[in-house]
Amino acid sequence: LSSLPLQILLYVNGIYYIFYFLATLAMIIYKSQVFSYPDDLLAPDLAVLFLMAVLEVPRSYLGFKGNLTEAEAPLGLSLGLTVGSVVLCVYLLLWQTYVLWADVLLNALLLSAYGLESGLKVTAIAAFVS
Amino acid sequence: PADIRDAAQTRIRSPPAPITDVARLCVCDLLVAQCDVNCCCDPDCSAEDFSLFTSCSVPVVTGDSQLCSQKAAVYSLDVEANPPERIFKLIDQVNPSIFCIHATNYKQALYLKSPEIPTPENFDQLLDKFGGATFSAEPDSWNLDPDAQNPPDANETSRYEYGAPVQTEDAFLRLPSPVVSSWCSDANPAGFLVNQATKCIRSVSVEKCDSIQALSMLFYINSSILAVPKSSQMVNITVQSIVVQSLNGMRTLLSSSDVLRLPMVLDGLCINAVLGVNYHITHTDTGEIIEAAAAFVLGAISKEALSIEQSFEISFTQENTQPVPLSGNPGYVVGLPVRAGFQPQGYPFPAAFLNKHSQLTILHSTSTQDCLAAHGARAPVLFGYNMISGCKLRLTAAMKCQPLAQTLLDVLKGQSFPEYVASFGNSQAQDVLDWVPITQLLVSEQMISHTLQSSCQIPVSLGIEVKWTKYGSLVNPQAKIVNVTATITTTTLKQLPSGRERIIPITSSVVFTDISSPAEPSYKAWPTIDIKLPFDFFYPFV
Numbered sequence: 001l002s003s004l005p006l007q008i009l010l011y012v013n014g015i016y017y018i019f020y021f022l023a024t025l026a027m028i029i030y031k032s033q034v035f036s037y038p039d040d041l042l043a044p045d046l047a048v049l050f051l052m053a054v055l056e057v058p059r060s061y062l063g064f065k066g067n068l069t070e071a072e073a074p075l076g077l078s079l080g081l082t083v084g085s086v087v088l089c090v091y092l093l094l095w096q097t098y099v100l101w102a103d104v105l106l107n108a109l110l111l112s113a114y115g116l117e118s119g120l121k122v123t124a125i126a127a128f129v130s
Numbered sequence: 131p132a133d134i135r136d137a138a139q140t141r142i143r144s145p146p147a148p149i150t151d152v153a154r155l156c157v158c159d160l161l162v163a164q165c166d167v168n169c170c171c172d173p174d175c176s177a178e179d180f181s182l183f184t185s186c187s188v189p190v191v192t193g194d195s196q197l198c199s200q201k202a203a204v205y206s207l208d209v210e211a212n213p214p215e216r217i218f219k220l221i222d223q224v225n226p227s228i229f230c231i232h233a234t235n236y237k238q239a240l241y242l243k244s245p246e247i248p249t250p251e252n253f254d255q256l257l258d259k260f261g262g263a264t265f266s267a268e269p270d271s272w273n274l275d276p277d278a279q280n281p282p283d284a285n286e287t288s289r290y291e292y293g294a295p296v297q298t299e300d301a302f303l304r305l306p307s308p309v310v311s312s313w314c315s316d317a318n319p320a321g322f323l324v325n326q327a328t329k330c331i332r333s334v335s336v337e338k339c340d341s342i343q344a345l346s347m348l349f350y351i352n353s354s355i356l357a358v359p360k361s362s363q364m365v366n367i368t369v370q371s372i373v374v375q376s377l378n379g380m381r382t383l384l385s386s387s388d389v390l391r392l393p394m395v396l397d398g399l400c401i402n403a404v405l406g407v408n409y410h411i412t413h414t415d416t417g418e419i420i421e422a423a424a425a426f427v428l429g430a431i432s433k434e435a436l437s438i439e440q441s442f443e444i445s446f447t448q449e450n451t452q453p454v455p456l457s458g459n460p461g462y463v464v465g466l467p468v469r470a471g472f473q474p475q476g477y478p479f480p481a482a483f484l485n486k487h488s489q490l491t492i493l494h495s496t497s498t499q500d501c502l503a504a505h506g507a508r509a510p511v512l513f514g515y516n517m518i519s520g521c522k523l524r525l526t527a528a529m530k531c532q533p534l535a536q537t538l539l540d541v542l543k544g545q546s547f548p549e550y551v552a553s554f555g556n557s558q559a560q561d562v563l564d565w566v567p568i569t570q571l572l573v574s575e576q577m578i579s580h581t582l583q584s585s586c587q588i589p590v591s592l593g594i595e596v597k598w599t600k601y602g603s604l605v606n607p608q609a610k611i612v613n614v615t616a617t618i619t620t621t622t623l624k625q626l627p628s629g630r631e632r633i634i635p636i637t638s639s640v641v642f643t644d645i646s647s648p649a650e651p652s653y654k655a656w657p658t659i660d661i662k663l664p665f666d667f668f669y670p671f672v
Contacts, residue, residue: 030229035196041236099233101198 002067003127006120010063013113017060020106021053024092031098041097052088055081063121072128079121086114148241152191152203153220170205170216181213192223194240198230199223288358289417295319296411296419298353299364303409305442306330306344316344320409320444322417327443336433339400344440345393347426350407357419367409370423375405377430391428398433405429409444420449457513458555461601461608464514466555468596468611470548471565490551491544492594493638495519501541501636508544511594511640513555513609520637527628531586534623542592542618542638551596551614568614575621587620592638600646612645 028045031037059081066074093099093107149155158169165175170186185207192202202223208215234240248256290296296303302319307328309315314330332344343349347369354364372384372391377399391402406427413419431438447453457466470490491508501521511517523538550565557564574587595615600607626632 027229035231036238094233095235097234097236098231099235100229101232102228104232105228 001127002070003120003124006067006117006124007064009113009117009120010060010067013117014060016110016113017056020110021049021056023106024049024103027100027102031100035098037097045092045096048088048091052085052092055085055088059085063117067124070128072125075121075125075128079118079125082114082118082121086111089114148244150193150241152193152201155191155203156188157191158188170207170218171203175216177215178213180207180216183207183214183216186216194231195223195225196231197240198225198232200225288361290322290359290413290419291417292323293321294359296322297356297359299356300353303355303444304350305409305444306332306440307442314344314440322413322419323446325443325445327441329439329441331437331439333437334400334403334431334435336395336398336400336431336435339393339395339403339431342393345400345403345431347390347392347402347404347428350404350426351424355411355419355422358417365419365422367422367424370410370425373425373427375427375429377432381427400431402428403431403438404440405438406441407443409442411444411446412449413446414449456556457552458609460554460556461610462513462555462598464609465512467510468513469552469555469557470550470568471552471559472546472549473562473565490548490594492517492592492640493519493521493542493544493636495521500524502537506545511596513596513598513611514642516639516641518637518639520635523634523636525623525626525632525634527626527630531588531623535586535588535620538589538636539618541636542589543616547616551611553611554608566611566614568616571615571617573617573619575619586623588623589618589620590634590636591619593617593619594638594640596640596642597645598642599644600649604649604651607646607649 028042028049032042059078062074062078062081066072066076066078089107089110093104093111096103156169156171156173158166159172159174160166161174163174165179166172168183168185168187169175170180170183171188171191186205189206190202190204193200200223202221204217204219204221206217206219208217246252246256296319304316305318305320305326305328306314306316307318307326308330309318312331314332318328320326332342334342334345339345351367351369354366357363357365369387369390372387373381374384375381393400393402393404395401404426408425408427410423410425411419412421427441429438457463457469462468468490490511492511494507494509496503496507499522501523509517509519521541548568550567553564553566575590593616595613595617596611597613597615598609598611601610602608621634
């Protein structure tokens with residue numbers, strides 16, 4: 001049986017991610033105007049943000065598909081992509097050029113959402129396999 | 131000794147480390163080893179000094195206030211205690227904004243950049259980076275690095291553009307001009323299509339006359355001009371005419387301008403020294419120079435002269451065109467000459483107004499003030515400038531009336547007094563309606579009633595009144611000449627007893643009168659909706 005909490009969480013996560021992406025992009029633009037942000041430090045930060053956005057699309061889709069079709073392969077793939085997203089999120093939390101307090105809040109929230117999602121995915125995979 | 135030198139060198143190489151601890155930072159501590167007044171953070175002050183302070187000039191020392199939490203040193207004076215003492219507190223200052231910097235991985239973000247200390251190794255590189263923006267007066271350095279300028283496309287440099295320096299074989303066409311002071315500088319390039327006239331002073335001496343390059347004709351014509359920039363096509367500068375000016379200012383045009391006259395010392399004078407050069411460059415409409423000619427004024431320098439004034443001019447003409455100087459476009463510009471001309475006989479038109487050599491002129495007062503010795507000096511009438519000039523006529527008994535009247539008329543009106551005046555500054559000769567005829571009036575000074583008809587009348591004054599109006603839009607009115615009246619006032623010449631002389635003044639004047647009616651702003655009419663029903667609108671019923 002498909003996991004309802006996982007479905008709800010995937011849905012909420014998708015919406016939250018859109019907000020997170022726009023907010024982080026706006027804050028990077030704000031930082032580049034207000035602080036001294038040389039181009040060779042701005043480029044990696046923007047690259048990480050866009051890479052995370054690119055990863056989020058298949059990750060979310062595979063999660064939905066796997067949960068609804070009760071198949072463990074897509075869910076497993078989605079879990080793998082989640083690990084990548086977590087790494088990028090940790091980068092934005094700790095190793096960004098300027099980490100504002102708002103950055104800390106957004107990233108912490110995203111990390112906790114990913115963590116909860118991963119946990120639910122593991123239980124779902126266990127349920128589908130057995 | 132070697133260690134000390136190395137240590138000294140390393141000390142010079144790196145600047146002192148910046149202080150970042152707020153407890154040790156004190157901006158009001160200016161005097162070394164002495165207590166600064168009212169500086170609560172000064173380590174040189176003792177408790178007795180603090181008791182004499184009235185307030186703290188620096189109450190708080192913090193780092194960058196955009197950090198979320200940072201240390202701050204707070205200094206204050208406790209005036210309640212006896213004696214007053216200084217209180218120093220180290221607190222954590224919190225920035226409540228949600229956009230405060232929590233952490234930064236970029237160390238230089240919050241501090242000013244330490245400058246690079248010049249060493250023998252990086253000196254050249256620093257000089258290239260920061261030592262620029264100096265003006266070099268040497269013409270050689272101009273052409274030496276063509277790559278430093280923006281590398282142009284091959285098509286772009288195949289023609290001259292407005293303002294581009296006219297290039298010659300070695301550097302560029304020089305138009306000496308005063309830079310900063312009035313002394314001539316030879317490093318001023320002539321710009322393409324930029325008509326310029328400059329005057330400057332050059333220091334000379336008669337002994338070194340033939341060695342000063344700028345006094346010789348060769349200096350101005352020896353390098354040929356490139357027809358297009360960066361090409362190998364050359365245009366030689368030909369000598370158009372040579373005018374020789376004598377020491378008293380009289381100029382003579384030489385008949386043959388082929389012979390190159392170089393300066394030389396003769397009888398204590400330096401002759402054939404260049405006093406003025408006038409370049410005429412002919413170009414095509416695609417920006418290529420096809421002809422260049424120079425007209426020289428050569429003069430003599432006397433032994434006492436330490437400096438001479440040289441004047442230079444350059445003008446550009448497009449090939450196969452005759453440039454006509456306009457006095458405004460379309461309205462007259464104040465200060466430019468009023469254009470005038472004649473209408474050749476011939477009806478019907480084509481009437482072409484010969485206005486090349488006939489200008490509206492008035493008598494130019496000379497220093498001698500003698501009308502009969504005036505030598506025909508005339509001044510052009512400039513639009514908007516009221517002018518008055520005159521001379522004195524010495525009447526003797528021997529003078530005959532008619533020739534005198536004719537001479538005075540010539541003196542007042544000049545050799546060719548025009549018949550028509552252009553109403554706009556850019557009136558073309560073909561537009562007949564754009565030209566205003568000059569009305570000539572003859573007024574007698576005295577009443578004719580008690581003088582006989584046959585008595586002699588001689589003209590004594592010419593008054594030109596130009597009536598002009600403002601034409602066109604309210605915000606940019608153009609001056610248009612509407613009416614020109616030339617009034618000649620005559621007086622009777624009374625016969626003088628022999629031996630007596632009389633001096634009468636002769637005057638000529640130009641007055642510009644503005645007859646424009648006050649402007650009425652007019653507004654566009656409201657748009658009307660014109661609806662008419664077709665005639666068979668009510669067809670079945672009507």
